[in-house]
Amino acid sequence: MSVILKTTKIIENQIDQFLDIVSECALLFGLGIEDYLAERTSQFEERLEAIRQNERKADELRVHIEKYLYEHTLIPENRGDVLAILENTDEVVDHIKDTILQFSIEQPKILSEFDDLFLQTTRASVQAVEMLASGVRSFFRDLYAVSNYIHKVYFFEKEADHLAERLKRQIFSTELDLANKVHLRYFTYQVEAISDYAQAVCDRLAIYVIKRQL
Amino acid sequence: MGFIFLTSGLFLGWSLGANHHGNIFGAAVQTKMIKFKYAALISSIFVILGSVAEGSGGSATLNRLGSVNAAAGAFTVALATAISVALMTRIKLPVSTSQAIVGAIIGWNIFAGMLTDYNSLLSIVTSWVVAPILAASFAFGLYFLFKHFLNRSSVHILELDLLNRWALLIFGAFGAYSLGANNIANVVGIFVSVSPFHDINLLPGLTITGLQQLYFWGALSIAVGIYTYSERVMSTVGTDLYKLSPITGLIVVISEALVLYLFGSKQLQHLLLSMHLPTIPLVPISSSQGVIGAVIGVGLAKGGKNIHFDTMGKISMGWVTAPLLACGLSFVLLFFVQNVFEQPVLMKTSYVFDKNVLLELKARGINLDYLTDVNGRQYDSARSMLADLDQMKEYSRNEKVMLSQVSEIDNLQINYQNLQNTLKPETFTKEQWLAIYQINGKKYEHDWQLKNDLVSLSNEWKLKDKKYKNQVYNTELNKKYNILYAYSKVARTVTDTDKDGK
Numbered sequence: 001m002s003v004i005l006k007t008t009k010i011i012e013n014q015i016d017q018f019l020d021i022v023s024e025c026a027l028l029f030g031l032g033i034e035d036y037l038a039e040r041t042s043q044f045e046e047r048l049e050a051i052r053q054n055e056r057k058a059d060e061l062r063v064h065i066e067k068y069l070y071e072h073t074l075i076p077e078n079r080g081d082v083l084a085i086l087e088n089t090d091e092v093v094d095h096i097k098d099t100i101l102q103f104s105i106e107q108p109k110i111l112s113e114f115d116d117l118f119l120q121t122t123r124a125s126v127q128a129v130e131m132l133a134s135g136v137r138s139f140f141r142d143l144y145a146v147s148n149y150i151h152k153v154y155f156f157e158k159e160a161d162h163l164a165e166r167l168k169r170q171i172f173s174t175e176l177d178l179a180n181k182v183h184l185r186y187f188t189y190q191v192e193a194i195s196d197y198a199q200a201v202c203d204r205l206a207i208y209v210i211k212r213q214l
Numbered sequence: 215m216g217f218i219f220l221t222s223g224l225f226l227g228w229s230l231g232a233n234h235h236g237n238i239f240g241a242a243v244q245t246k247m248i249k250f251k252y253a254a255l256i257s258s259i260f261v262i263l264g265s266v267a268e269g270s271g272g273s274a275t276l277n278r279l280g281s282v283n284a285a286a287g288a289f290t291v292a293l294a295t296a297i298s299v300a301l302m303t304r305i306k307l308p309v310s311t312s313q314a315i316v317g318a319i320i321g322w323n324i325f326a327g328m329l330t331d332y333n334s335l336l337s338i339v340t341s342w343v344v345a346p347i348l349a350a351s352f353a354f355g356l357y358f359l360f361k362h363f364l365n366r367s368s369v370h371i372l373e374l375d376l377l378n379r380w381a382l383l384i385f386g387a388f389g390a391y392s393l394g395a396n397n398i399a400n401v402v403g404i405f406v407s408v409s410p411f412h413d414i415n416l417l418p419g420l421t422i423t424g425l426q427q428l429y430f431w432g433a434l435s436i437a438v439g440i441y442t443y444s445e446r447v448m449s450t451v452g453t454d455l456y457k458l459s460p461i462t463g464l465i466v467v468i469s470e471a472l473v474l475y476l477f478g479s480k481q482l483q484h485l486l487l488s489m490h491l492p493t494i495p496l497v498p499i500s501s502s503q504g505v506i507g508a509v510i511g512v513g514l515a516k517g518g519k520n521i522h523f524d525t526m527g528k529i530s531m532g533w534v535t536a537p538l539l540a541c542g543l544s545f546v547l548l549f550f551v552q553n554v555f556e557q558p559v560l561m562k563t564s565y566v567f568d569k570n571v572l573l574e575l576k577a578r579g580i581n582l583d584y585l586t587d588v589n590g591r592q593y594d595s596a597r598s599m600l601a602d603l604d605q606m607k608e609y610s611r612n613e614k615v616m617l618s619q620v621s622e623i624d625n626l627q628i629n630y631q632n633l634q635n636t637l638k639p640e641t642f643t644k645e646q647w648l649a650i651y652q653i654n655g656k657k658y659e660h661d662w663q664l665k666n667d668l669v670s671l672s673n674e675w676k677l678k679d680k681k682y683k684n685q686v687y688n689t690e691l692n693k694k695y696n697i698l699y700a701y702s703k704v705a706r707t708v709t710d711t712d713k714d715g716k
Contacts, residue, residue, distance in 0.1 A: 005376065012373070075372065075375045214357070
């Protein structure tokens, strides 16, 4: 039996690796934003590069997993759902990469008074992605733990929304140029949107859990 | 002529493969767990293995069709069954081939003017009700057991998928093996005496017997049926009645196998008896009816909302229609074969009410007072004998069946050497073989005379009291008697045929 399970184990490991990357990207994003706010530029660029590499690796893994599942007609009943989960989760990683890349390109000027709320919003979004990765992992192994993670993703998404709103209000209450305000609002929105992407995946995940239940 | 007779057996094999493959791999193929081509390949291999390995024993060549006493009659009865099952397959309905055969034999009985044993009818009707209920109960229980287990397990979805796939494959292979072993006799068993195949000596000590070749061709016809036409019934089992998932598909297959094993296995009955444990009653179970029951059981466990009751109604109608259709077709085709093709579809059966018969009837508790009209008379057909018996209102139907059975002239002759050459040694016990040896060459007018002789020679030929715990023993012993009767007759028929051939 162990011989039969060997090939399956390889794909299981790849799924786990993919989810590790998702989680790692979120953590790197959080650290990157901290570096950016503390003006540790070279460290920030290293984080960006690490996220870029992880994103590429996640893409490769996802394509390989999808190809394998199709070629070997595995999990016929849930294959479509699993592929959708992997693709949507990959979009979260893409968004993380795009956002941090925008920071590197556009170099928004963030006043120190916004640092705390900016960091709090980032942390809420990062937590949402981490919970998403754990939820997806549970979908493969422990179906009944998924709802717990889904609940946490919703919580952090709401928290990120709430913090982003406060940040935007604070930005627009200052004497900054409108162009600066709009620029900062855009970055606030981008950071907050990471949790929205995570929530969107969870919406689907909740349905797939019902479908997978006996 | 042998080849022509064999064609209807091969057609029956094809119909059987086409219809029954859905019971084995329908759930697996429809849930896309196993591709049809692989399912068909595995089934074909295991059907052939089961047929040749298990089916070619002496006892397996005996089957229900054995009661049809002329080759052309057997050809027609098999043809009627095959057409009936093929038509049911065409409209995607899983039916029981054994029940269709019984229906066709009843058609032959009606044509021959013989009394039909109501027990065979009762077993069909029982199976319509009991098999689905038992299988549904098992599937219902197993569903919640699986749910409980899967809720608490942390098996990866991919591992679960793989285990499920292998389980479906293994159960399917076993199912195919049993399909071959249990049904090959129905397909070609009756044609053993007219088999056109001769032994082939490949190497010194390595011979492929004519019987093995016959069984191989029968199994091959089942395999062809599986490959060419079995997808239709699969969709009924896997999707049309209730859309199964891979796990529920496995539950269906396990429930079907469990019900067939627990309620149909004589080996299990023996085992329980030997361990002094209470036994499980043996009931007639058809795999086609079992699988449908199991699908419904799963559907009910999931709330029963998505069961297509119209399809269920259609399937139930198919169960009733298949034997009725086979019966009607058999009757009509026998008429054609006898009158248009001028082939003898039944052997002349004679009945006599002589002193010996009357003594035997008295021993069996029949009141002889009302038999004065038939005393000493001989009848050349069942019809004329039954016409006279019908006048006797004093006897019940069962008593009339007994009167016809006891008075029937069988003309048996024991040929010990022939039996030794044809049957496997384990067919009878040492003591039983010894008793047969002691009556070697002896002729008997009636089968019960042979039985009485054997009982007087050995206790191992004696039936036990009619108690429930002795049921299996007595059934097995009766089976041995039937083998002995058939092979004593078969030996004579073969000799006659050989002589005619020369």
